[in-house]
Amino acid sequence: MARINFDLQELQAFVAVAERASFRAAAEDLHLSQPALSRRVDKLEAQLGAKLLERTTRRVTLTNIGRVFLERARTAIDELESAVLSIxxxxxxxxxxxxxxxxxxxxxxxxxxxxxxxxxxxxxxxxxxxxxxxxxxxxxxxxxxxxxxxxxxxxxxxxxxxxxxLREDFVLAVRNDHPLSRRRSITWDELVGERYMTVAKESGNRLLIDDALAKSGKRTVSAYEVSHVMTLLGLVEAGLGVAAVPRLAMPLKGHSTLASVLLEQPRVTRxxxxxxxxxxxxxxxxxxxxxxxxxxxxxxxxxxxxxxxxx
Known part of the structure; x- marks a missing residue:
């Protein structure tokens, strides 16, 4: 039986490079220098007596042997991790x-x-x-x-x-001092006259809202449009308006500035x-x-x- 002379670190180095297709990215993941990472892979190839990776100045690819060995190396690492994590x-x-x-x-x-x-x-x-x-x-x-x-x-x-x-509702984010903050729920029609703010059309959240409103024959006009939900909440905190956001984006009850009100007719969920x-x-x-x-x-x-x- 052939003696195994490589260790877990060398296996992990090879798997990281193979999955990232990059010595630089793999070295960052493992918190190693690129030369140190390269030495581990070189040592593994030397012990196996086979080339696992093809290296060029632009990319790293697996050899045929490397592809076969990669799956076995993953299995070995996963089984060892399972054994350790079970203790x-x-x-x-x-x-x-x-x-x-x-x-x-x-x-x-x-x-x-x-x-x-x-x-x-x-x-x-x-x-x-x-x-x-x-x-x-x-x-x-x-x-x-x-x-x-x-x-x-x-x-x-x-x-x-x-x-x-889990399934969550979209709620109206308002400041604690806004009159709507005392409501338990509000309809989309009641937002007329409010300075409504929303995320951009490229956002998945915006697609969900627009689709639900279109099916109900409703639409909104936004005063401000941003890329991220958390930016919306910053604008709400600044008193610039109100915004529809997923419930999980809101802080816990008792927040010093923000409050949420359930939006209905239609009720939008994700x-x-x-x-x-x-x-x-x-x-x-x-x-x-x-x-x-x-x-x-x-x-x-x-x-x-x-x-x-x-x-």
Whole structure:
């Protein structure tokens, strides 16, 4: 039987380069210098007696042997991580990096408490968040840039699995001192005369709102238009107007400046879910965070505030 003379770090180096198709990007992910990363891959190839990667000045590609070995290396790493994460005391010593792509309206208020709880369980696993538009979140997952994503977009993609976590309403964001802040709900027709603000037409949130209003024979006229929901909330806080935003984008009740009022007739909702590449199992560390978000979402379904509890 041939003796195995390479170690886990060399396997991780090869997998990182293969998945990112770049020594530079892989070195950043692993917090290594490019020469150090290259030495690990060179050592692995030398021990195997086979070339795994084809390197040019512009790109890195897998050889035929490299493609076969990549799947086996992933399996070996995942099984080892599963074994480590199943042992409570050792789990806290596990190191690694997870990348999660997430729409900003979820990243700001919903996700931090979940990340905090995850970090308590696995303090040495780092979490990188790509907080971008729904399209960027989807592309990050499909390309492998992110382990998985959190979005309301992606159910039509053939290479993506979408697991619904919760359904949330769109609410009217207003200042606490606005007369509407004392209302429990308001219709879209009642917004006539208000300085209404919205996100740009390229936004997935805007598409959902416009589609729901069009089906109800209604329309809005915006005084201000921005690219991101969180910018809208800044304008609301400044007293420039009111805005329709997903409930998860709003802070907890009791915020010093902002309040939310349910929008009705029509009631606009979106289904928030976890997206991942179809047929590609998550690494154990990423699966742990995926499961925690899923569990928190199911718990939030039973709570009007739609908020995770603090750990």
């Amino acid at each position: 409570g005391d050792l789990a806290t010593q596990r190191e690694g990096l997870i990348t999660v792509a997430c729409v900003p309206s979820v990243a700001y208020y919903f996700l931090p408490a979940i990340i905090q709880e995850y970090s308590l369980r696995f303090p040495r696993i780092r979490v990188r968040i790509i907080d971008e538009t729904a399209n960027t979140v989807l592309n990050s997952v499909v390309s492998g840039r992110a382990d998985f994503g959190i979005s309301f977009f992606g159910t039509q993609e053939p290479d993506v699995d979408f697991k619904a976590v 289904s928030l879910g976890l997206i991942s590449r179809r047929g590609r199992p998550l690494a154990p560390a990423a699966q742990q965070l995926y499961n925690l978000i899923d569990q928190t979402g199911k718990s939030a379904k039973r709570k009007p505030s739609l908020r995770p509890s603090s750990p």
